[in-house]
Every structure is written in C-alpha cells, then in structure tokens.
Amino acid sequence: xxxxxxxxxxxxxxxxxxxxxxxxxxxxxxxxxxxxxxxxxxxxxxxxxxxxxxxxxxxxxxxxxxxxxxxxxxxxxxxxxxxxxxxxxxxxxxxxxxxxxxxxxxxxxxxxxxxxxxxxxxxxxxxxxxxxxxxxxxxxxxxxxxxxxxxxxxxxxxxxxxxxxxxxxxxxxxxxxxxxxxxxxxxxxxxxxxxxxxxxxxxxxxxxxxxxxxxxxxxxxxxxxxxxxxxxxxxxxxxxxxxxxxxxxxxxxxxxxxxxxxxxxxxxxxxxxxxxxxxxxxxxxxxxxxxxxxxxxxxxxxxxxxxxxxx
Numbered sequence: 001x002x003x004x005x006x007x008x009x010x011x012x013x014x015x016x017x018x019x020x021x022x023x024x025x026x027x028x029x030x031x032x033x034x035x036x037x038x039x040x041x042x043x044x045x046x047x048x049x050x051x052x053x054x055x056x057x058x059x060x061x062x063x064x065x066x067x068x069x070x071x072x073x074x075x076x077x078x079x080x081x082x083x084x085x086x087x088x089x090x091x092x093x094x095x096x097x098x099x100x101x102x103x104x105x106x107x108x109x110x111x112x113x114x115x116x117x118x119x120x121x122x123x124x125x126x127x128x129x130x131x132x133x134x135x136x137x138x139x140x141x142x143x144x145x146x147x148x149x150x151x152x153x154x155x156x157x158x159x160x161x162x163x164x165x166x167x168x169x170x171x172x173x174x175x176x177x178x179x180x181x182x183x184x185x186x187x188x189x190x191x192x193x194x195x196x197x198x199x200x201x202x203x204x205x206x207x208x209x210x211x212x213x214x215x216x217x218x219x220x221x222x223x224x225x226x227x228x229x230x231x232x233x234x235x236x237x238x239x240x241x242x243x244x245x246x247x248x249x250x251x252x253x254x255x256x257x258x259x260x261x262x263x264x265x266x267x268x269x270x271x272x273x274x275x276x277x278x279x280x281x282x283x284x285x286x287x288x289x290x291x292x293x294x295x296x297x298x299x300x301x302x303x304x305x306x307x308x309x310x311x
Contacts, residue, residue, distance in 0.1 A: 002229060002230065003061075003103075003104055003160075003228060003229050003230075003232070004229070005027075005030045005031070005032045005061070005225070005228065005229060006030070006031045006032065007031065007032065007033075008032045008033070008060045008061055008103075009032070009033045009035055009057070009058065009059045009060050009061075010027060010032050010033070010034055010035065010059060010060070010061045010062070010063065010228075011035040011036070011037070011054075011057065011059035011061070011062045011063070012024055012027070012034060012035070012036055012063050012065060013037070013044060013062060013063065013064050013065060013066045013089075013093055014064070014065035014066025014067065015034075015036040015037075015065075016038075017065060017066065017067075017069075017173070018169065018171070018172070018173035018174055018175075018217055019065045019108060019166075019169070019217060019220060019221070020063075020065040020066065021172070021173050022171070022172070022173070022217040022218050022220065022221035023063055023065060023221045023224060023225075024036065025218065025221065026218065026221035026222055026224075026225050027225065030225065035057055035059050037053055037057075041053065044066050044088070044089040044092060044093060045085055045088040045089060045092065046092070047088075047092045047095075047096070050092040050093055050096045051092075051096045051099065051100075054096045054097065054099075054100040054102070055100060058100065059100075059102060060102065060103045060104070061102065061103055061104045061105070061106075061228065062093065062097050062102050062104075062105045062106070063105075063106045063108070063224065063228070064089075064090060064093050064094070064105065064106065064107045064108060064146075065108045066089055066093075067086055067089060067108070067143075068081065068082055068085040068086050068089070068139075069139070070082070070139075070180070071180050071181075071182070072135045072136065073180075074180070075135060075136045075137075075138055075139055076135055079138040080138075082138040082139045082142065083138040083139075083141060083142050086139065086142035086143070086146075087142050087145060090107065090142070090145065090146035090149060091145075091149065093105075094107065094146070094149050094150060094153065094161065095149075097161075098153050098157060098159055098161075103160060104160045104161075104162075104228060104232075105150065105159070105160070105161040105162070106161075106162050106163070106164065106224060106227060106228055107146050107147065107149075107150050107161065107162070107163045107164075108163075108164060108165070108166070108224075109143045109144075109146065109147050109163050109164065109165035109236055110139065110140065110143045110165055110166070111165050111166065111167050111168070111238075111240075111277065111279055112132070112133060112136050112139060112140045112143070113127060113132075113140050113143050113144050113147070113165060113236075114126050114127065115128075115129055115130030115131060115132060116130070116131060116132060116133040116134075116274070117130055117131075118130060120276045120277070120278050121278040121279060121280035122238070122277070122278065122279050122280055123238075123280040123282075124235050124236055124237065124238055124280075124283060125235075127144070127147070127236070128144070133274070143165075146163070147163045147165075147236045150162065150163050150234075150236075151163075151234045154234055155234070160232050162227060162231055162232060162233065162236075162237070163236035163237070164223075164224060164227055164236060164237045164238075164239050165236055165237075165238060165239065165279075166215060166220050166239045166240070167213045167214065167215050167238075167239065167240035167241065167277075167278075167279045168182065168184070168212055168213060168214050168215065168277075169214070169215055169216075169217045169220060170182075170184045170185060170214055170215075170216060170217065170298065170299075170302055171216045171217035171218055171298065171301075171302050171305070172217065172218070172302070172305050172309075173217065174217075174302070174306075176188070176189045176306065178190065183212070183247065183250070184214060184250065184254070185306075187204065187250065187251055187254050188254050188257075188258065188299070188302070188303060188306065189306075190202055191251075191254055191255050191258040191260045192258050192260075192303075192306075192307075194260055194262070195258055195259060195260040199262060200262045200263065201262050201263040201264065201265050202251075202255070202260065202262070202263075202264055202265070203265045203266075203267050204247065204248075204251050204264060204265065204266050204267070205266075205267055205270035205271070206247060206266065206267065206268065206270050206271060206272040206273070207248075207266055207268045207272055208246060208247045208248030208251065208266040209246060209247070209248065209272065209275070210246065210247050210272045210273055210274065210275050210276065210277075211244050211245065211246055211275070211276040211277070211278065212244070212245060212246075212247065212250070212277055213240050213241055213242070213243060213244050213245075213277065213278045213279060214241060214243070214245070214250075214295060214298075215239065215240055215241040215292055216241075216292070216293055216298040216301075216302070219241070219291060219292045219293055219298075220239055222289075222291060223239045223284065223289050223291075224239070226287075226288075226289045227239075227284075227287075227289075230287055230288070230289075231287060235283065237283055237284050238279040238280060238281045238283065238284060239279070239281065239284060240278070240279035240281045240292070241292035241295070242281055242285075242290070242292065243292065243294070243295055244276075244278050245295060247272075248264075248266065250295075251264055252264065253295065253296060253299060254299060257296065257299045257300050257303050258303060
C-alpha cells in the first residue's frame with residue numbers, strides 16, 4: 001500500500017521534542033506542508049482545544065510524537081502525571097483525528113511497552129505477554145493504550161491509523177543534563193568535561209556488560225516517513241538499528257570520538273539495569289527500510305552538533 005505525501009498537510013504533534021523536530025527536518029525534504037502547534041496554540045490535554053485546532057487546520061495526516069517523558073526517577077515519583085497526561089494527549093488527538101476525517105495517523109510508542117522478561121530480541125507479538133518493568137510501567141501502560149486505540153479505530157471504523165515503537169534514540173535535541181539524561185548523552189557530556197578538565201579517569205556506572213541498541217533520531221524520522229508512505233496495518237512496527245553494543249564498548253567508543261584518552265573505570269556497585277534490550281526489526285526490514293547509520297558515524301555527528309549548540 002502506498003500513501004503519497006505530495007501536496008498533503010501533515011501535522012507533527014510534538015514538533016519541539018527530539019523526535020518531532022527530527023520529523024520536521026525530514027518532512028522538509030518532501031513536497032508537503034508541515035503543520036505545527038505550540039502548547040499555547042493547542043493544549044493536547046484539552047479535548048476541545050484539539051478538536052478546534054484540527055477542524056481549523058484540517059491536516060490530512062498526523063504524526064503523534066507528543067508525550068510527557070522522563071527518566072526512571074520521574075516515572076517512579078510522578079506516576080499519575082505520566083499516566084494521565086499521556087492518556088489525554090493520545091486519546092484527544094487520535095479521536096479528534098478520526099472525527100476530522102484525517103486520512104492517516106502514525107502514533108509513536110516506545111520499546112518500554114514490552115514485558116520486562118520477554119525473550120530477546122523483542123518481537124512485536126510479545127506485547128502484553130508478561131509484566132512490565134516496574135520503574136516505567138506508567139508510561140508504558142499509556143503507550144500501550146495509544147497503540148490499542150489506533151487498533152480499535154482501525155477495527156471499528158477502518159481508519160488508517162498505525163503505530164511504531166523506536167529503540168533508544170540519540171542525536172540533535174537530546175537531553176544532556178547529567179541528573180536526568182539517558183546513558184549515551186550522559187557519557188558523551190561526562191567524557192567531554194573530563195577531557196576539558198584534564199581528568200585522569202572517568203567512572204562509568206555499572207559493570208559495563210549490559211547490551212543496548214541505539215538509533216540516530218534522524219534515522220528514526222526517515223523510517224517513520226517510510227512507514228507513513230508504505231505501511232498500513234494493525235501491528236505496531238519496531239524501529240531500531242540492529243546494532244547491539246555493550247555499555248563498556250559504548251563508553252570506549254564515545255571516549256574515542258570525544259578524544260579522551262585517560263582511563264575508564266566501571267563501578268560495579270551501581271545498578272546495571274536490564275541485561276539486554278534489542279528490538280527485532282524483521283518486519284520493518286522486510287518492507288524495505290534498513291538505513292540506520294553506523295554508531296561511530298552517528299556519535300561523531302552528534303558530538304559535533306552538541307558542541308555547536310553549546311558554543
């Protein structure tokens with residue numbers, strides 16, 4: 001199935017976020033009109049505001065990248081906020097899109113939707129087969145509800161609403177705050193600051209043995225545009241790089257990219273987290289998308305981008 005973007009009005013909901021801004025960049029290369037709305041223009045948690053905005057601007061396609069996000073501490077201490085606000089955002093946008101006659105909608109899930117102890121790599125059909133990771137279950141439950149809502153509108157009304165869930169992301173627009181950021185941007189900043197300070201070592205939390213997968217956010221945006229154009233089905237599609245790396249090797253690679261040549265130390269008294277987390281992207285690859293850039297290349301570009309933003 002093919003959905004042509006040429007001449008279409010496409011609303012990127014959440015355009016200021018890391019994923020949303022990457023989508024705006026990617027869609028700028030298509031012959032389409034990209035629509036955006038600030039929180040002041042349209043509060044996505046307000047049902048009436050969302051319906052009014054859609055009725056006024058009449059997008060033909062919607063990518064729902066807006067969400068309330070945060071790390072483990074935020075999820076654990078503010079569960080009501082994460083569950084309520086994400087439920088409101090997705091319910092309001094998905095229902096209003098249907099009511100406004102939107103032709104196609106793509107909802108962004110998350111790899112945290114899968115059970116904590118699901119087999120690796122994680123396949124789409126593992127959804128709802130076991131308990132979730134407790135530290136982010138509130139966010140995960142909201143994302144699962146969004147996926148199911150898209151499936152429900154497809155089943156009841158024939159709406160061409162699809163879902164995709166990305167792996168761990170990095171790139172422009174990432175969070176580099178050492179207290180709230182994820183592992184890759186945190187290590188990049190930590191190594192940069194150690195290099196500038198002339199430190200003789202950097203300590204990395206954990207044993208360094210857990211395996212993780214990372215995808216550049218601009219590659220995600222490219223995959224999402226591909227799915228908008230080529231996919232129509234109820235199965236939420238995994239989007240990853242297929243490149244698995246240990247935290248120890250990731251730290252070494254980031255040190256090389258940054259130019260930090262001193263010692264790396266691993267503090268095994270700190271938690272490692274899940275031993276392995278890798279998405280099975282066979283479905284996406286079978287459709288013809290497999291264009292994730294190598295990790296070293298992506299890290300080099302990301303470091304240069306971050307240095308530019310800090311200048």
